[in-house]
Amino acid sequence: MLTLGQAAQAEFVCFATRVEQLADPRRRFALSPEEFRRLNPNTLTCPVFRSTRDAELTKKLYRAAPVLIDERRPDGNPWGIRFLAMLHMSNDSHLFADAPGAGRLPLYEGKMVQAYDHRAASVEVNTANIVRAGQPKSTLLSEHRNPSFSVRPQSWIDRKEVNDRLGDWRSAWMIAFKSVTSPSNERTFIASLVPECGLANSLIGILPLVNDISRVACLFANLNAIAFDYVARNKVGGVNLNFFLVKQLPAFPPDRYTAADLAYIVPRVLELTYTAHDLAAWAQDLGYDGSPFTFDPDRRAQLRAELDACYARLYGLTRDELRYILDPADVLGADYPSETFRVLEKNEERDFSEYRTQRLVLAAWDALEQGALP
DNA sequence: TCTGGAGGCTACGTGTATAG
């Protein structure tokens, strides 16, 4: 229902399936013109929330951090970010080779990466599948623990084609995010570092101009933070992370990070990302000449929880707000009309018999509050 | 149910032709 008239702010109820839900104060939220501009400055579109708490919490996150790219302002792109949709699986398929060779780079697809993991799955061609032959084959732990292991793609592409599209980007790594996603998936915004490679259209490159790579590592951690994902899943309506959505997610600018922030974040990002020799250039750009770090799932869960807690603090959240993001029912009861990371919780209950992320992130939060983490 | 690739549509930018 839409009513028009003069007012300082407008009131909304979304996801209502029954008339009586219009009267439920837990579902009702207000937005002023200024809040429209803060949340969606480029498109001025209306954000959609399931509950009052989601609306208020999202507004709070945007008060802490501006949108990634504000197209209205000359200084609205502090990272100097260029998005790169490098190769289209249909339109560019004539450029693809089905075997590695001299001067060829692997073509990375969305299914091959996960957060902080550029070796999540190889592509296995199942010729019995007429329409969708390329299927992901998850990397085994033994393969993950081998720093010489790289995932095998479905296709390869000439380095020249990649270089032509990279333009003046000279680093032998990129940040990329999975553009096919959903708010109902385990995680919505998934970013990975990738080595020199071609990117299929399901992986979008993020190329920042900032020279200080340790700050770029912070941008990357920001993109994978659970508080950032919480906003993403509130704003993604369909199954595509389009540029206009990504530009309007709340990310800290480079100068927001203090020396203490860098000392906390960068070593953790390095350890999570540099697990294989194929990202040696990334490690070197971060000033690290040592060997890759051992891929240890428990250790990685701990490091990611510490980063999630760190970013929750940077966004200015309270402990209860972080608890709400992890599980609204934990704070407001099972019937509260919102859901955040239900699938993550369900999958962890299946795999670990507990909601592990919730336990680890809250423990890391408490440790940070007590100054117990270096 | 979750995931994500393929294909197609649309808007936009660029180059070229034509009129004034």
Place this chain on the structure above:
DNA sequence: CTATACACGTAGCCTCCAGA
């Protein structure tokens, strides 16, 4: 020479639905 119209190519976006 400038303004406008039009064609064309493609980046970006959206829908469909296969596969596990």
